[in-house]
Amino acid sequence: MKKTTVFTGLVMLLCLASCEEHKEEKHEVVTFLVTNPVKKDTSITKDYVSQIHSIRHIELRALERGYLKNIYVDEGQHVTKGQRMFQIMPNIYQAELQKAKAESNAAEIELNNTQLLADGDVVSPNELAMAKANLDKANAEVSLAQTHLGFTSIKAPFDGIMDHLEAREGSLLDEGELLTTLSDNSKMWVYFNVPEAEYLDYIMSDAKQNNKDVALLMANNKRFNQKGIVETIEGEFDSETGNIAFRATFPNPDGILRHGETGSILMSVPYKDVVIVPQKATFEILDKTYVFVVDKDNVVHQRELTIGAELPHLFIVDKGLSENDTILLEGIRMVKDQEKIHTKLVDPTTVLSNLALYAE
Template sequence: MKQGLISIISATILFTTSCKEHKEEKKEEIQFIVTSPIEIDTTFNKEYVCQLQSVQHIEIRALEKGYLQNIYVNEGQYVKKGQIMFQIMPLIYQAETQKSEAEVNFAKIEYQNTKQLADSNIVSKNELALAKAKLDKAKAELLLAKAHLSFTEIRAPFNGIIDRFNVRLGSLLNEGELLTTLADNSKMWGYFNVPEAEYLDYISLEKSANNAIVMLEMANHKVFDQKGEVETIEADFNNETGNIAFRATFPNPKRILRHGETGKILMPIILKNAVIIPQRATFDVLDKKFVYIVDASNTLKAKQITVSQEMPHLYVVASGLNAKDKILAEGLGKVKNNERIKYSFMPFAKELAELNNLHAE
């Protein structure tokens, strides 16, 4: 019986050893894909969160007090310059205007009578001058009364879109009370903050060129169909954030963009002799990025790299690699450091084409 047990144990050991050897052989038969970085001039879009503002966005307030008698427009309506929007009850102001007109007529008659007397040397020239001053005062008061009357009709100062009403028909308004806001969205300003180092890079690149052309990614992740232009940079940096504000202007002929909207400014950045690798060729250890370099003996060596920019499926490497290095392009989870592998080399151009196809899918 002992001899039979020994035979079973021996067979089990032989079977286990055989399976282990078979697995090792199978592992050695795996061929990994290896590629090399490419060094090219490229362009990528630097993203900045932005807030959009209308080129004209004002509060519409009552210039006179009184009851709101008429509302001629609706919320969200597009109005043209000079179009009447609200009317305050004008009766009091009409009466004041008529009173001022009567006072002007009275002052005219008084002036004419005084002038006839002055021409006949019956009254002094001072009396004539006093009558002329009373007439001028009456005319000025008439102009003021007409201005007050005109303020009862509140008209659009420019073409734009009306916002929500803050009052309702029949409301008793005080002088200066907010009625609504009006926005001209024909052009939009996009404000975004740029760190100091990137500001210096921008200034060095753009100082001898025209203003930078940028794009806008809207909240639905679609790119706005009109390109913008960086027109102004604020005078001072924010001491708390170390950023400075840029302003880009976008045409908005279809009035798609609205005041207060948010998005992302996409600013094209040109990189000279950029070293580019696929993202899937990297792995992370804590907060550092590594790649596996294949040496002359086909042995993997983990090497830390520094990434300067990130693009879809790609990294731009600032340090740690050059175009002559061979790196493991896939299967990083199946290997370990200092392990020898078998591989087939795939030129990066082909690798990049596959990544583009993957991105398109």
Template sequence: MASCEHAESAEHAEILALPVVTPLRKDVSLDRAYVARVRAIQHIEVRALERGYLDEIFVDEGQVVEAGQKMFVILPVVYRAEVAKARAEAEAARIEYENAKRLADKNIISPAKLALAKANFEKAKAELALAKAHLKFTEIRSPFRGIMDKFHVRLGSLVDEGELLTELSDVSKVWIYFNVPEAEYLELAPKLEEIKQRPLRFRMANGKIFPHVGKIDTIEADFDVETGNIPFRATFPNPDLLLRHGETGTVLLPEPYPNALLIPQKATFEVLEKRYVFVVDDQGKVHQRAIQVAAELPHLFIVSEGVTETDRILLEGLRKVRDGDTIEAKVQDPTEVYEHLEPYAE
């Protein structure tokens, strides 16, 4: 009789009291991360339009310049002289044309000579306009508001027509390009129009998030045959000019999971590349069950198959039990558990 009581007490002593928790339903969002590069919406080369000595520089490297602001002047002495010469020739042609017109009115000269005088006058006016254009080209002005890049020439340099002086970038808005792998593109393709409305974030090289959000506005036509990626382009406002042409970072594309079923990562274990949980029934019996993980959050898994929100999942002590064991289930408050999850190692 005593031995039977001892065996019964030993059996009860072997029943472990372990915490269990139910899955949590919650709207969550994950970020798809893509390496990205920043491009100015306008980035141009500023080149000399005439040959000559660089006479004046009115700006500096890195300076913000306004549209129409004077940046460089090519020595204009020769071009001013050409304008003066063309103006004098135009005036002479005008006088000849007016004299010819008076003579033609009196039938002293033929209409052909009048037409020739008029043609010479028009030619002289055209040559004056051309000379003025050449003179104007000695002044190089900014075509838009932007940031100056480094100078490729210095004051007093002899520059040729078309020689590169500097670059100019308009970064009031920026285009951010990022590459999407083919498999992900095919996953995103059916909902591209909806994805274009999602607010994108940009994580800069220092790990901080850029304070303005952007949106996808275009996708290039072809995949890169070498990488298997297709470039996406997003536009971000950049009112403080923080982002610059050529900068790098990471685009974060939000992926919403409405009414997602969440379980703690530490409540799962892996066998032969499949993930499982222990579900505890009302009698305290442990059942091993396979689950399908849809996505991963910090300390949490989003589960698409395998458990329901009413199942009681073993939270700790997974190595202490086996399928079919009986435990004493200590039900935990899901809100408290999910707020204080810590990293775990399998």
């Protein structure tokens, strides 16, 4: 009776152990989500550090030597073309003009007298010609004196915004001394440097023919409310950086942008008929990017990729995959190369629409 009881107990223990093993086997079966790469047209937005310049930015300097008599404008003021800005003491130049006019009047009287004498054959034609030349010289001196006097009144050459005043009333100015700078901010030139490879992509694309539109990200991380157009490219590459300068023009109707600001140019670069994979499906080993490809027998194979560009949650693949491959979407840390797994195929469209969820 005791032997029977012991035997029965052993059988029960074996049965329980067998059940536990079956439970563990069932628990260990994991189904991995797989999908296919997508082949489609897309674009990425690249940003380039930029410098913002006024379309016209000039220095206003004293054209004559003298005391700065009047300042009619203030720093930061908007001035209009022809508006008087500075007055240099004009007394000397006014006196020179009066002297030149007096000499011109004397030369004119002399010419009239010589003309009367010439009409009566009293003087030779050469003397008449000399009198005319003296009058022309005197009139030229008048024009020169008027020009010098005009230089004492400095006016705005175009509509713009004044910068810092470099001199104050009463200052003794030398010829050519800086007074202020003037900026025409109606349009802005934004310069940014582009690497050689991206320059070649641009110059060989349709964008070159269509004056490519670009956006400007300002220093406060907000987009400028106007779009710009790439209008010119400089003639030479910088031998040190390998970059070439592009220039985009932006309208500035609200006067938001000022000369000397910085920002980032945002330029869309098109990619046609490229293979796209989720970044979540990739992994890196020693700076190389890999993905697990699942064959028809559900065996995973590690494959190296060449990444062409990066999008939010996506990679554009230059080499290594086609749209007909099946790749492991998640659980890449749970499998090994040449391992057979259970899979469930997820439609690539569904993957793309829920990409942020998969990336978490």
